[in-house]
Amino acid sequence: MNNQNQILGVFDDPDEVTAAVKELLRNDVQVQDVFSPFPIEHVWELLKLKTRIPYATFLYGVIGTAGTFGFLYWTSVINYPLIFGGKPTNSLSFIVIMFVLTILSGVIFTLATYLIREKMWPGKKASMPDTRSMDDKFVIVIDKHKNMDDDAILKINELLKKNGAVEVNMNNV
Numbered sequence: 001m002n003n004q005n006q007i008l009g010v011f012d013d014p015d016e017v018t019a020a021v022k023e024l025l026r027n028d029v030q031v032q033d034v035f036s037p038f039p040i041e042h043v044w045e046l047l048k049l050k051t052r053i054p055y056a057t058f059l060y061g062v063i064g065t066a067g068t069f070g071f072l073y074w075t076s077v078i079n080y081p082l083i084f085g086g087k088p089t090n091s092l093s094f095i096v097i098m099f100v101l102t103i104l105s106g107v108i109f110t111l112a113t114y115l116i117r118e119k120m121w122p123g124k125k126a127s128m129p130d131t132r133s134m135d136d137k138f139v140i141v142i143d144k145h146k147n148m149d150d151d152a153i154l155k156i157n158e159l160l161k162k163n164g165a166v167e168v169n170m171n172n173v
Helices: 014-026 041-046 053-079 094-117 150-162
Strands: 006-011 031-035 138-143 167-171
Touching (some): 014 138, 150 167
Antiparallel strands (some): 006 138, 006 167
16 A cells, blocks of 8 residues: 555546546545536535535624614714704615625625635645646545445546546546
8 A cells, every 4th residue: 555645537528527526425435525627516416515604604694784874873963963054964875885895895804704614814835636627627636444345446437537627647646
């Protein structure tokens, strides 16, 4: 046995990637991840990946709305009320500002959450199993476990090639 602990299947076509993932899952092969130049929603569903980012974005939007309304109410009604021609100090003019700042707070805090969660920061070196997956290739990554024998590795290689892999490589992590 060698010390390489990932099997990489490199593909040219996203439809072949979807078919290969289906075939691998049908044969009880655990797919760790799929790298592609653009999102492939079918693979996301096949691997049963879930995210809580939309819930966090909603929460950030609610907090942004409440914070914006609180700040506008405090500045316009409590701290320094200005009365122009008998208009009420708490008026519908808040709505436009609240809408814009709700979106802004949702976007900024969601981006910050994503970057923190994925441990991405400026200057960090990207760890890609195959750098071509950022250009025009699709890569299926399969973890090679310590108890995996050569027959299982050969079976995985054959499944990948049969489903359209242009090359199958081993990778050290």
